[in-house]
Amino acid sequence: MGKSLLILGAQWGDEGKGKITNYFSEKADYVVRYQGGNNAGHTIVFDGKKYALRLIPSGIFNPKIRCVMGNGMVINPRAFFEEIEELQKAGFSCSNLYLSDRAHVLFDHHLELDRLNEEALKEKKIGTTKKGIGPCYTDKVSRIGMRMCDFISDDFPSLYKELLKRKNQEILSFNGTPIDYEKTVKEYSEMAKKIRPYVFDTIALLKEARKAQKNILFEGAQGALLDIDFGSYPYVTSSSVTSGGAISGSGIGLKGIDEVLGIVKAYQTRVGEGAFPTELKNEIGDLLRERGHEYGTVTHRPRRIGYLDLVALKYSIQINGISSICLTLLDVLGGLKEIKVCTSYSYKGEKISTLPASNSVLKECTPNYVSLKGFQEDISKVKTFDELPENAKKYIEFLEKELEIPVSVFSVGPDKYQTIVRKEIF
Numbered sequence: 001m002g003k004s005l006l007i008l009g010a011q012w013g014d015e016g017k018g019k020i021t022n023y024f025s026e027k028a029d030y031v032v033r034y035q036g037g038n039n040a041g042h043t044i045v046f047d048g049k050k051y052a053l054r055l056i057p058s059g060i061f062n063p064k065i066r067c068v069m070g071n072g073m074v075i076n077p078r079a080f081f082e083e084i085e086e087l088q089k090a091g092f093s094c095s096n097l098y099l100s101d102r103a104h105v106l107f108d109h110h111l112e113l114d115r116l117n118e119e120a121l122k123e124k125k126i127g128t129t130k131k132g133i134g135p136c137y138t139d140k141v142s143r144i145g146m147r148m149c150d151f152i153s154d155d156f157p158s159l160y161k162e163l164l165k166r167k168n169q170e171i172l173s174f175n176g177t178p179i180d181y182e183k184t185v186k187e188y189s190e191m192a193k194k195i196r197p198y199v200f201d202t203i204a205l206l207k208e209a210r211k212a213q214k215n216i217l218f219e220g221a222q223g224a225l226l227d228i229d230f231g232s233y234p235y236v237t238s239s240s241v242t243s244g245g246a247i248s249g250s251g252i253g254l255k256g257i258d259e260v261l262g263i264v265k266a267y268q269t270r271v272g273e274g275a276f277p278t279e280l281k282n283e284i285g286d287l288l289r290e291r292g293h294e295y296g297t298v299t300h301r302p303r304r305i306g307y308l309d310l311v312a313l314k315y316s317i318q319i320n321g322i323s324s325i326c327l328t329l330l331d332v333l334g335g336l337k338e339i340k341v342c343t344s345y346s347y348k349g350e351k352i353s354t355l356p357a358s359n360s361v362l363k364e365c366t367p368n369y370v371s372l373k374g375f376q377e378d379i380s381k382v383k384t385f386d387e388l389p390e391n392a393k394k395y396i397e398f399l400e401k402e403l404e405i406p407v408s409v410f411s412v413g414p415d416k417y418q419t420i421v422r423k424e425i426f
């Protein structure tokens with residue numbers, strides 16, 4: 001019987017999904033991305049070398065794995081080829097890449113509109129990655145977007161002309177510079193020709209995979225708290241990041257996912273704007289940022305740092321149906337005297353244990369902490385749970401008790417080999 005595992009970020013992204021997906025991909029026949037675009041930055045250390053994947057699934061290093069880019073994704077063709085070129089230079093053929101004919105194409109006008117939207121929002125800006133993600137999904141939902149199947153068809157120039165006319169009006173309404181059709185249609189037509197060999201009916205492909213009892217790994221990008229429906233709206237990304245998105249963004253069907261592994265950083269980070277109750281604007285935050293190299297892979301922005309927030313995490317476990325946790329960057333907490341964990345919020349004098357819908361309410365919430373003893377030892381060479389210092393064990397056991405699901409995997413460093421599996425899940 002083939003197995004399927006969904007790996008997704010349970011916080012605000014950057015939980016270390018790339019490394020963990022790459023680790024589990026050894027057992028996978030397929031690795032599938034289902035949402036987002038090149039706003040994602042998945043850092044993978046492979047054979048001592050560091051790779052930053054944005055669009056391409058983390059299974060790409062093994063030519064035997066079929067890497068699927070699902071219908072829920074938005075693809076900037078220029079970024080797609082840049083990434084392929086980089087990988088090919090490093091010796092990876094990328095011939096194992098299958099791009100959905102239903103995925104949407106992200107154009108220059110989306111980049112321009114992302115920039116203009118953010119500028120117009122002024123102090124209310126979202127803090128996007130400026131990769132055009134929101135405007136591309138906006139076109140998809142408005143039913144005026146361009147899908148891969150149309151991009152590679154002979155109708156592309158006329159469809160693009162029509163679309164650009166409309167989008168240039170929007171750009172002009174912001175006093176932006178319209179995109180030149182003649183100049184861009186040539187470049188895009190060439191890219192469309194070049195992308196054609198990668199485009200497939202990936203839904204049929206996944207159906208075959210299931211029938212042939214293949215092992216399928218789904219790779220989420222961003223994190224559940226950035227989901228368009230469930231995240232801290234409006235400070236979210238524009239895709240369905242959560243487990244529902246894995247189904248609608250790949251076509252696997254409701255029963256196509258056996259296990260959901262939530263990737264949880266041992267502390268909490270966030271890039272961009274939006275409420276963050278446990279944020280540490282002090283020397284502990286600065287220390288964790290430096291020790292954890294907490295700077296954006298895509299934008300290089302310093303990430304905001306905080307203690308682990310169990311109110312948000314319990315919510316994330318529920319909305320995703322997370323069956324177990326992979327705790328990452330545990331080593332970064334080494335050396336702290338105490339480790340605080342937020343177990344509830346106080347809002348206007350009342351204790352609350354559920355995540356408020358409103359960002360302005362969440363902003364007013366103050367965290368109530370439980371304090372645990374820190375560990376001083378370097379744990380980066382630990383190979384089993386038993387080898388961990390007592391206080392690190394206690395931290396994991398505390399989380400399991402509070403969250404009522406197991407920490408089946410933990411990670412003590414960026415290398416693949418610094419991953420400890422306590423319970424087989426794939």
Ligand code: IMP
Binds near residue numbers: 128223236237
């Ligand atoms: P967008 O996805 O570029 O529209 O950005 C919307 C929000 O999601 C911003 O707060 C970004 O910082 C955040 N975001 C998008 N992609 C990632 C990611 O891969 N990791 C962490 N945050 C992200």
